[in-house]
Amino acid sequence: MADRMEPQDDRERFEAYYTKDRTQIKRLIQIAALGTDLGLNGYTTVEEAETLVASLGLKPDSCLLDIGAGRGWPGSHIAKKSSCKLVSTDIPWEALTGARDEIEESDFEGCRQVVNADGRALPFRSESFDGIVHADVF
Amino acid sequence: MLRESFRLLKAGSVLAGYIIHTPDGLTESEESRATELGPPSVGAPDSPAAMVRNVGFVSEVQQDVTDRFKQSCLSFRKARLDLEGELRKLEGDKVYDEECSAGEGRLLGISEGLLGRCLIVAVKP
Numbered sequence: 001m002a003d004r005m006e007p008q009d010d011r012e013r014f015e016a017y018y019t020k021d022r023t024q025i026k027r028l029i030q031i032a033a034l035g036t037d038l039g040l041n042g043y044t045t046v047e048e049a050e051t052l053v054a055s056l057g058l059k060p061d062s063c064l065l066d067i068g069a070g071r072g073w074p075g076s077h078i079a080k081k082s083s084c085k086l087v088s089t090d091i092p093w094e095a096l097t098g099a100r101d102e103i104e105e106s107d108f109e110g111c112r113q114v115v116n117a118d119g120r121a122l123p124f125r126s127e128s129f130d131g132i133v134h135a136d137v138f
Numbered sequence: 139m140l141r142e143s144f145r146l147l148k149a150g151s152v153l154a155g156y157i158i159h160t161p162d163g164l165t166e167s168e169e170s171r172a173t174e175l176g177p178p179s180v181g182a183p184d185s186p187a188a189m190v191r192n193v194g195f196v197s198e199v200q201q202d203v204t205d206r207f208k209q210s211c212l213s214f215r216k217a218r219l220d221l222e223g224e225l226r227k228l229e230g231d232k233v234y235d236e237e238c239s240a241g242e243g244r245l246l247g248i249s250e251g252l253l254g255r256c257l258i259v260a261v262k263p
Contacts, residue, residue, distance in 0.1 A: 025228050028224070033213035043211075051257060055152060056154050057152065065146060120139055127149070128146055130148055131152050131154070132143045132151075132152075132153045133153075134143075134156075136156055136177065136255075138157050138179060138189070
């Protein structure tokens, strides 16, 4: 097995976390731990995602921003349940390509965008969103 | 990121999510230990509710979900142990051991009362 480089800062650490190899590994662990492969990434359970759906109260013409989206959970679940538009944003591109792939493979129809950006300085106009979701990033 | 969230939301809209945090009232050494045991995001000076209020949100709901967080951490730990052979081949020994250690750190932090997780629902006035 080749040596893996130690991350030097947050960006490198996040990018190492979301390589394709690690994504496959995390799916294995998720199935073993939670009995499901819903694309869960992190600690937010399905029940907790449902609580976010209710809390956000979004409508089909709403636009949801998922900050620190990773591979898309739970933002994608919320958008699907609410039938709203979704913008997923995060730093590591590998994570977002995973999110984009999950969106394309899902049966959900609707506006979905992935944006590679730092949550501390996002490239959107003020007051653009009807809801913001986050999970273990603040 | 909270200030950006406030800027980007329309008035009357909701910011909702889960935050891993340290409880109020920890000593400096306890905060330091929590930062070692928890994920990098842990270690903010204020409680989650105070953080969202400080940037202008009205905090509507704060619900502790630490018990469920602990159960998830235990499930992930068991999964890593059950899949040890396969994971060591895929990740390498170094990464496998580091990930197990990080997971144990989180469980230790929770059991010592240094780490918690909560739901925060806040509204932009």
